[in-house]
Amino acid sequence: MADIETLGQLWQEGWRISAKCPDRRRDGLKTRRHQCGWKAELDLRTLLVTRGPGFPLDRLSAVVMCPRCKRRDIVLSYSAPAEPVTRLMTG
Numbered sequence: 001m002a003d004i005e006t007l008g009q010l011w012q013e014g015w016r017i018s019a020k021c022p023d024r025r026r027d028g029l030k031t032r033r034h035q036c037g038w039k040a041e042l043d044l045r046t047l048l049v050t051r052g053p054g055f056p057l058d059r060l061s062a063v064v065m066c067p068r069c070k071r072r073d074i075v076l077s078y079s080a081p082a083e084p085v086t087r088l089m090t091g
């Protein structure tokens with residue numbers, strides 16, 4: 001992974017972002033079962049339009065929220081493109 005630090009770089013390299021709401025909650029000493037477990041692939045183009053291509057990835061976790069249970073500590077995971085991005089080599 002070449003230094004990818006922004007949404008724009010992630011998009012250009014063909015990476016994808018998935019979000020998952022943890023299915024258990026740590027509450028003091030007790031670990032409670034949390035019944036959400038919502039997950040989805042994020043629409044990178046929408047993020048690009050709303051946040052801008054220069055938006056740093058390390059700030060993304062601060063602005064996401066689970067739409068089902070409204071928790072803010074959902075887990076983001078980045079996945080590399082399944083096939084290598086082929087670039088046109090001219091000459």
Ligand SMILES: [Zn+2]
Nearest residue numbers: 021036066069
């Ligand atoms: Zn949730």
